[in-house]
Amino acid sequence: MADPTTYRPATGTIPTDPGVYKFRDENRRVVYVGKAKNLRARLGNYFQDVTQLHPRTRQMVFAASSVEWTVVASEVEALQLEYTWIKRFDPRFNVKYRDDKTYPMLAVSTGETVPRAFFYRGPRRKGVRYFGPYSHAWAVRETLDSLIRVFPMRSCTKGVYNRHESLGRPCLLGYIDKCSAPCVGKVSKEEHREIVDGFVSFLAGNTDKVVRGLTEEMNAAAADLDFERAAKLRDDLGAINKVMEQQAVVLGDATDADFIAFSSDELEAAVQIFHVRGGRIRGQRGWVVEKVGDQAGADALPTLMQNFLIQFYSDAVEREHLEEAEENAQVERRGVDQFSHAEARAVKVLPREILVQSLPDEADEVTALLSELRDGPVDLRVPQRGDKRALMETVERNAKDALRQHKLKRVGDLTARSAALQDIQEALGMEQSPLRIECTDISHIQGTDVVASLVVFEDGLPKKSDYRRYRVKEAAGEGRSDDVGSIAEITRRRFKRYQEDKLAHPEEDDTVFEDENIVEESTDNKRFAYPPQLFIVDGGAPQVNAAQAVFDELGIVDVTLVGLAKRLEEIWVPGDDEPVILPRNSQALYLLQQIRDEAHRFAITYHRQQRSVRMRRSELDEVPGLGPSRRADLVKHFGSVKKLKAATTEEISEVKGFGPKLAQQVYDHLHRG
Structure with a gap:
């Protein structure tokens, strides 16, 4: 690993022309390829203070030991050369968009003498035409089953084909006319190739010709009183239409x-x-x-x-x-x-x-x-x-x-979750794996409607029955955005009865607290049965230090506390000046991201509910002498605040419980200014 300052080009030696550059490691392998309108300006960004670089960029410049560049005539030429070099050198720090190999395909082996249609997953091969991808495997098989009614091409494996060719009799599909049976000479290989070409043409989008032809044949058979053939053609046409309906028209102008x-x-x-x-x-x-x-x-x-x-x-x-x-x-x-x-x-x-x-x-x-x-x-x-x-x-x-x-799938099975918890234990130096993890997040808009969430994960899975949501009154932050103060209050609230939590009975209610600044609303009527091994706060060093101060105040020493910062997914530990950086591909990072995102989602949802309630009732809340029951009667009578605004004093006084004086107060309040 080389220090970038040891191979930084001398000042003024990098041209200002467009070009493509390569970073090489100590073994002369290309680790990154990039292009630039101005090579000097772009390369200069890599040799600035390394603490200001993105972690992955920092890793790349330390992995390299030299940089070289090629000047080109235009930016278009730079784009072409960059692509060529990425294909040639396959640098490990370049983004590569490879086929995900997960989608099922309908494949036709056009390279075989007697082509066949089949279901396929995996990398593409020469001599095979692919259609799709489809969303589900059953969609491929259903499409194939419908189309071979009209295009009875071979769909069997090579072993089945060879066996029936030696036996001299077709398989079941040949007997029920879902295969033209080229294995026994029912059609020639040339005739079978024509069927295959029609099948491929239809899947390629040339559907109108097939539908028109089937319709004409069906009408002609009916006119000749050949009703059996007309019925078969009708069924074939229905199968074709079913396949076409699977691809719903989304743009009416036949857009490509x-x-x-x-x-x-x-x-x-x-x-x-x-x-x-x-x-x-x-x-x-x-x-x-x-x-x-x-x-x-x-x-x-x-x-x-x-x-x-x-x-x-x-x-x-x-x-x-x-x-x-x-x-x-x-x-x-x-x-x-x-x-x-x-x-x-x-x-x-x-x-x-x-x-x-x-x-x-x-x-x-x-x-x-x-x-x-x-x-x-x-x-x-x-x-x-x-x-x-x-x-x-x-x-x-x-x-x-x-x-x-993608974030969820790496913790989607027991083995992955166990590995994630083990990685967290090792990264944070915990005595045991954190089987119970709690995470809190704050949500507000410029200090108003401040709320918080607390989500719980056990064995790497969400335990929604233990979720909590808090409403932090504006008085706590004096109308200001105070995430640090809110984190401290929520942490104190969660661990206020820490000793009791260890011995609590699940059926007891724990939703009413004496502190008037914070209201906790649980998703059920149960208190926490036991504390977490790991408590996560959303934020960096200030939030973690605020929560640690609460831990010190309450004497909590057996719960690991960390903060997860969104910017670079850094893990902040109380008292440490530098964050813990987990590997990008670690199971632990995926699990922590999932927990943090779930806490954020839960907080945002509750914040929107509170804001909606406040905005919906704010215009009537300040009317003197108008309590909750009368506000509800007004809205129920007129249907909405908008319709209430359009009402006259006389119409308002018609509501039960509203005299002329109160009706006038409501009218004046809604029409002030």
């Missing part, structure tokens, strides 16, 4: 576009891409990656978007060219017209329109590069209104959910 959105935190980012072809969602893919280098930080969305667009579409076009070359070679060997075969291919992977959540840093240069890859114009923009904006919001929600699921 890709929708791309990110969701990220300080450490990771999730990206989702929806492929819309002919106005229908034809596929969806997603990745979760670590944010490193230029992508680090909370405001790196434009950089993330730029790197994803270049890497994803460059890879996709390169893969498409390889598949197309292979298929053209197969077409030539079979002697089929190449142009007609090309028409059956899927829509190009790079569409005319790319809609993004946020424009990349260098939108013009990225657009130029994408246009060059497509051999045609590309419209890169952010949708502002209408159906496309609504679909973009859906993609954003999917990205947020993907990031949330």
